[in-house]
Amino acid sequence: MRALLVRDVMTRSVVTVSPDLGYKQIADLLVDMGVSAVPVVGDDRKVIGVVSEADLLHKVEFNGAEVHAGLFERRRSRLAKEKAAGETARDLMTAPAMTIAAGVPLTRAARLMEQHEVKRLPVLDEDGCLIGIVARRDLLRRYLRTDADIQADVVDGVLLGVLWLDPLEVDVTVTDGHVTLRGKVDRRTTAQIAARLTRALDGVVGVTEELEWGFDDTTVQHRYSFDA
Incomplete structure (x- = not known):
């Protein structure tokens, strides 16, 4: 990656x-x-x-x-x-x-x-x-990479390598350099990080993040920050 x-x-x-x-x-x-x-x-x-x-x-x-x-x-x-x-x-x-x-x-x-x-x-x-x-x-030239190479980077580099996610839980499709992420992850921040890391990959033209998440940890972080 x-x-x-x-x-x-x-x-x-x-x-x-x-x-x-x-x-x-x-x-x-x-x-x-x-x-x-x-x-x-x-x-x-x-x-x-x-x-x-x-x-x-x-x-x-x-x-x-x-x-x-x-x-x-x-x-x-x-x-x-x-x-x-x-x-x-x-x-x-x-x-x-x-x-x-x-x-x-x-x-x-x-x-x-x-x-x-x-x-x-x-x-x-x-x-x-x-x-x-x-x-x-x-x-x-960074945008001349094949969709298959980009998909492999998302799965191996982002999902497995950084976030330690099961690739079976996240569907990654790439069309003309545009990546779509679908599936379910544990937290909302996980979905946000996945999209941000994917967007930074060479060859990626754009990212559509359609991930569901089980826990919205952004509101918890905001409340703790406000209380502090």
């Missing part, structure tokens, strides 16, 4: 460039390899930045324009014009690069991409060296 980690879905063969590679060579590489960005790495395999199509397009945007920033020019525009004058990966790259460790859950990777508005993250090992790259499309 282990959650998928970045190392499980990342692309291990990474196209990289050196800091001294020229503009034309970078542009050709992006087109030839069919990628929209490449990490810039040093001889020690440490990531020092990322060059994307957006970085290269600044030269097109400001082609023929004065690249010297005005005194009160906005910082973003000033940086764009500086990149427009750049000729190597070191000049063009966005730095420092937003990276992620290989052992981080996919949920953390998705959160970082959303927060920093990036489409991909270079993946680092324990020594901080580049070992892969994870893109937004890679995060969708």
Whole structure:
């Protein structure tokens, strides 16, 4: 029932460039390899930045324009014009690069991409060296698991492994990643925990919890808390 980690879905063969590679060579590489960005790495395999199509397009945007920033020019525009004058990966790259460790859950990777508005993250090992790259499309792999695999995780991982429930007492059906739980458990909190743990499994799109319970321990907990 282990959650998928970045190392499980990342692309291990990474196209990289050196800091001294020229503009034309970078542009050709992006087109030839069919990628929209490449990490810039040093001889020690440490990531020092990322060059994307957006970085290269600044030269097109400001082609023929004065690249010297005005005194009160906005910082973003000033940086764009500086990149427009750049000729190597070191000049063009966005730095420092937003990276992620290989052992981080996919949920953390998705959160970082959303927060920093990036489409991909270079993946680092324990020594901080580049070992892969994870893109937004890679995060969708957690939803490509079969219904049978998901059902097995619910039964073996949640019901038996965590809650110690008899699988014969809970019917688990999975259709296109949506899990439905039916049957009877001892307590209401048990039903709630079963649904929450199931919802966290890789591949689960949604959960319908239709479990009956013999004892509503939530009201007892609330009363004890109130009396205290």
